[in-house]
Amino acid sequence: MSVSVSGDNKIIVRCSWETPLSKIEDFLASKERWIDKIVTRNAERLAVNDDVVERKCVYLDGRKLPLVISDKNLITSEAVYVKKLENIQKLFTDACTADFMKNVEEISKLTMITPNSVNIRKYTGRWGCCDGRNNLYFNYMVFMLPPYIRRYIIVHELCHVICHNHSPAFWKLVSDYVPDYKSVKKQLAAFDFLTTLY
């Protein structure tokens, strides 16, 4: 049996369907302190971002912009306009992919790590991944992040081309290009709630 807490404070218990409710309750009671800690931390983060959670604002490059439902899909320096919320993915992907690909190419040259392909898609609960054939996939929500955090995600996934796990050797490689990756990882965690929002 396991329990996890999502960025928007949904508590999810995974267990066999035969597990009696009393066992699940006991299990949750034993994890109560840990759950409380995560829920409180998430609540603090969400309070800072309640305008984003309520879809009144949206992040772009780590900047909060008003999100305006209008008759057009458009990003300006002042606001993000969408006809409907479902348009955000396409709008961001169309506007930001070219620069992102350039960015990946630069970091690929710097690290001398070449992926098989680079793709943008939508994920819930993750920022990117590298498959067994070294194709990289990035959550389009990386466009919402501050550029230095986005750079860390690119470095992270590129390093998976060399090392397909999270071993000490992997983190050593990451640290060659993002020496303060531990701090950046923590800062990224503050944006994890985005991946369950859209």
Ligand SMILES: [Zn+2]
């Ligand atoms: Zn990883």
